[in-house]
């Protein structure tokens with residue numbers, strides 16, 4: 608499986624790196640401080656066609672593919688993880704439609720998603736159903752040519768700003784566990800759909816994380832994705848695909864922290880020398896650089912593998928599933944370790960908000976938690992062995 612970057616990908620990477628440096632990085636601290644959804648960043652992504660990276664040309668996408676999307680996310684996350692998550696959630700929310708949507712659904716929703724005119728969210732988690740998806744209680748009951756959905760979702764990224772939400776609900780409560788779950792497309796403005804609590808978070812603060820409340824929400828029956836009761840495989844496959852962009856986000860955060868720590872330790876003078884000249888510091892930085900490079904290799908390998916998998920493939924090969932979980936696990940653990948080390952390398956300044964590494968450390972933590980915690984990645988990996 609080759610995962611060398613093509614010339615086109617290298618050019619795209621350079622362009623996005625420049626956008627990140629010039630347009631995204633300068634506002635990162637303010638975004639973190641204000642915790643407001645970054646509409647300015649959405650506009651930058653729209654202008655540069657970045658929302659369409661993984662969408663087919665037929666729907667207005669640029670069809671660069673999942674690997675290229677990961678490269679974009681990595682570059683943006685180096686500067687601002689809250690901005691990178693805008694693209695990540697876009698992929699997460701669109702993926703169920705990619706995997707199980709019919710032509711009418713794709714024709715209806717993809718053109719506006721591919722340009723970023725519309726944003727999308729993925730509403731799975733509930734207060735009693737996090738790692739264990741089978742615990743969801745949200746119900747969808749067929750009523751003529753509609754389904755009526757009732758329940759509440761928690762921790763939904765961008766649920767308040769999304770025009771379209773992919774919502775998981777039980778259509779058959781008589782069967783236990785993950786059976787009887789279906790996925791629905793729910794449009795913003797549908798009566799009964801409302802937003803509850805906005806979470807205050809440790810990191811990723813400009814990304815909104817909200818409660819989504821569904822009270823007698825009537826959606827047309829044609830908004831179901833795939834067959835009734837077959838939502839669980841769609842959810843699992845969605846996460847198999849989108850864990851790779853999360854790995855890319857973690858990788859970007861880690862690289863951003865290493866870059867800053869190298870520059871800082873070369874400039875900071877103690878004992879009459881730049882602290883970079885001390886072997887203890889060099890060894891720490893050599894470890895950090897090595898760990899980030901290792902995380903990059905597994906992430907790129909997983910991205911290349913997933914790019915070559917048709918999204919309508921019935922069942923993903925288990926080696927492929929294993930690789931997305933490995934990539935997310937390794938990259939997330941690396942991001943947490945490396946950003947913590949970067950704070951250490953800045954000494955007391957690392958702990959102060961004027962320097963970006965404390966934000967990067969706070970932002971890194973989420974990559975060990977969402978789209979399956981690191982423990983859940985180990986369960987996924989073990990299940991394929």
Ligand SMILES: Cc1cc2nc3c(=O)[nH]c(=O)nc-3n(C[C@H](O)[C@H](O)[C@H](O)COP(=O)(O)OP(=O)(O)OC[C@H]3O[C@@H](n4cnc5c(N)ncnc54)[C@H](O)[C@@H]3O)c2cc1C
Pocket residue numbers: 696729730731732736737738739761762763764765808811816973976977978979980981982983986
């Ligand atoms: C900022 C943010 C954004 C999010 N965005 C979204 C979103 O857009 N859409 C969405 O649907 N969800 C979203 N989530 C939810 C997220 O995916 C869940 O929080 C995550 O999957 C963990 O579920 P939980 O919080 O209920 O933890 P729990 O499942 O309660 O886990 C608690 C602890 O137990 C461990 N654990 C659980 N089961 C096992 C086991 N079998 N073996 C070993 N350890 C185990 C976990 O690893 C964890 O350490 C988001 C969460 C956050 C914080």
